[in-house]
Amino acid sequence: MNCCRTSPSNSWVFPTVNLCCFGFFSMMKPSEPFVVPYLAGPDKNISLGITNEIFPIWTYSYLVLLLPVFILTDYVRYKPVIILQGVSFIITWLFLVFGQGLRAMQVLEFFYGMVSATEVAYYAYIYSVVSPEHYQKVSGYCRSITLVAYTAASVLAQLLVSLASLSYFCLNIISLASVSVAFLFSLLLPMPKKSMFFHAKPSTGASPKPGGRDAFLEEPQKGHKPVCQETFTFSRNLDDGSLSTPKPENVTLRVFVQWFQDLKECYSSEQLFYWSLWWAFSTAGFNQVLNYVQILWDYKAPSQSSTIYNGAVEALATFGGALAAFTAGCVKVNWDLLGEMALAVFSAVDAGSLLLMHYTNNIWVCYAGFVIFKSSYMLLITIAAFQVAVNLSVERYALVFGINTFIALVIQTVMTVAVVDNQGLGLPVSIQFLIYGSYFSIIAGIFLMRSIYIICSAKCGKEECMSTVTGQNPSEPENSMSGMNTVTQF
Known part of the structure; x- marks a missing residue:
């Protein structure tokens, strides 16, 4: 038995x-x-x-x-x-x-x-x-x-x-x-x-982080301010013997109140807020491209009169995206300092790929643009997911993921109504991809300006710190010069 x-x-x-x-x-x-x-x-x-x-x-x-x-x-x-x-x-x-x-x-x-x-x-x-x-x-x-x-x-x-x-x-x-x-x-x-919220069991320790994190993610990044690091205590409070058993409607109300408090605390982190902002806006554009890319391919090379390779391109793009996601987990970068620069650079790559797909009449160039676009997005969304999740419990990561996805859908719906739907502009698919390329160009521009601000702020902060140190030790000019040289090294 x-x-x-x-x-x-x-x-x-x-x-x-x-x-x-x-x-x-x-x-x-x-x-x-x-x-x-x-x-x-x-x-x-x-x-x-x-x-x-x-x-x-x-x-x-x-x-x-x-x-x-x-x-x-x-x-x-x-x-x-x-x-x-x-x-x-x-x-x-x-x-x-x-x-x-x-x-x-x-x-x-x-x-x-x-x-x-x-x-x-x-x-x-x-x-x-x-x-x-x-x-x-x-x-x-x-x-x-x-x-x-x-x-x-x-x-x-x-x-x-x-x-x-x-x-x-x-x-x-x-x-x-x-x-x-x-x-x-x-x-x-x-x-x-x-379940994580309505039927949660009392926890004896800290809430686990989302699955899929590598071992080195168990420790917060150096210099990374913890975000929402407190233990998710709501489930324990519900089952605490010191509280009377709440009615089902009270449980539901408390879940919603706890969700609101958790989200407010999580998004109060400036870094998590901007990574989530990129996540939502880029996911909206990505979903829009995926939804209409086959129509663009059919416009460039009509399936009734051409040999099409949609399956091969989708397979190659998915494999490229998986490879990019794997690479993102192996690269060690100071994302606090250079993360938003990466968002700007690869968003510009996405924009360039979409504009190339718009302007070219060659279906093979159009296919290549899509492979580059999807691989670039998969690379960045993996990094963004890690940056959002690094100090969150499973419960809070699920909430942030859900809200980011909902915001992305709202943005995508606005784009669909304005650009695609007959109630809006009802633009042909070729013009749509010009809009999507311009959309990612704006995202790239915003995060480029913010990344320059972050890098300059970090540099100025180090210079100010070193000038304070050298002001207290005027008899050691050699050391101060060597300290100034290190400021420019990121």
Whole structure:
């Protein structure tokens, strides 16, 4: 009998394997790189309205659903929301396979917005079923498996289209089968007994940091002012014997009050605020580019008359992004001093890539611009996530991540209404990418000015400090000169 029991040290294996299988099959969708050619082709024949009437629905539904789903996810303890995501995946691909007409595609986009909004449950679930010592390991597994699946799906799609001449309809049948398998794995997930907020258990120590951090991140950076470093105490207060058991509505109210206090304290850090600001604005632009890049490719090289390589490009861009993210974890830089300079430089690279995609008529140059853009963004978002999370508990990181994502969606919605939607300017896709390139140019300019200010302030502060020291020791000019030389070394 004892041999059938799962030991505590291995209790993380079953839920992690199940969740990774769900993540793999939910991202193993070979039809995704060819969505626009499929909609514009003979299967659906919706060449008009894709840009201005169909794709904006995803942005609007994602925005409307994100906050309610974020709250519901913790309240119902993750698994039901993961199941809801699996159901939404199936409905989305049923509409892609069998739906016809503009209205059906708009409903499809609504359910895909539901898929995006419920994604938070996939990344939060694992923290409720494994012990803190496994957070880093399982977070790495759950995040990397989705990149592997997306890359494999893109490569498979390109091979099937180019070598086997498989139709886009068949690719969608494969995708429907894959997300159906993912749904089955969601049913096998163990139901968590706790969550981070509404069903939190009392903690005996400091709240763990988010998973996925490297070992050297356990210590704050040198000279880095701790942000929100206090232990997340709300869960302990709820279960403290000195307090009477609150009513459910009081618990809910206290959760919201604690969220507000935590966010206010976190964003009071100037460094965290500016990194979060870049995160929100850049993510809005990134999502907008991803949403409409296939339409640009179809404009530069129409799929009905050209050989297209969307799958290969998506795979290469995803691999480049994963490689850039890995590189970011290995590079040792004083991000307090040079971090915002990096944001400025790579935002300028993003801007240049998008402007290149706008001005070129060569589809291969357009493909290359997208690979550079996605790799650059993935590099910076990894650094930004580390800078935001380095001194935050898992609970506070989840809150900041949720608010940053919501702000990004608000910005993206404004861009969609103003630039894409027929109720706004309704610009053609080629002009849209000129707007997006200019948008990233503004981001680069803002952070360039701020980085120059930070570097100059640091230099002036060191010079002032050294002049104070040399003023107290006038008899040692040699030492003072050597001290002045060190000021210019960052």
